[in-house]
Structure formats: C-alpha cells, structure tokens
Amino acid sequence: MEWKSTELDRKRLAALEEFASEEGKSVLRNISSKNLFSIDDIIEIKVSILLELFRNACSN
Structure with missing residues (x-):
C-alpha cells in the first residue's frame, strides 16, 4: 500500500530533521523526495x- 505525499508531509519530515x-537526516530527505510513501518508508522513519x-539515552 502506498500513500501520496503532500507538501505538509514534506514539512513534517523536515521538522523531524x-x-x-x-544518517537519519539522509533517510528523512530521501523519503521526503518521493511522491508516494509506503509502509516501509514509515517504518524507516520510525527506526531512524x-x-x-x-543513542542519546545511552550517552547520558
């Protein structure tokens, strides 16, 4: 299943940067450049x- 990405989606991904x-920024930028999002893209965002x-919790 795929969803059409919107300008609002791109703004939200940019805010997550x-x-x-x-590495995470690269993932977010790559996904925000797509016209369609898949469930795998959403999982990739969450994982990053x-x-x-x-990492931040372990370093403190």
Whole structure:
C-alpha cells in the first residue's frame, strides 16, 4: 500500500530533521523526495528516530 505525499508531509519530515542524526537526516530527505510513501518508508522513519533517541539515552 502506498500513500501520496503532500507538501505538509514534506514539512513534517523536515521538522523531524532537528532530532535526527546525519544518517537519519539522509533517510528523512530521501523519503521526503518521493511522491508516494509506503509502509516501509514509515517504518524507516520510525527506526531512524528511535535509534537516535536510544543513542542519546545511552550517552547520558
């Protein structure tokens, strides 16, 4: 299943970059450049953000 991406989706992904590592930013930018999102894209977004949160929690 795929969903059409909108300008609002792109703005939300850009806002998430503030919390992402360089690798996560790359993932978010790659996905925001697509015209259609898949469930795999959404999972990739979640994983990249959760990994960054985990890294931050472990470093404190």
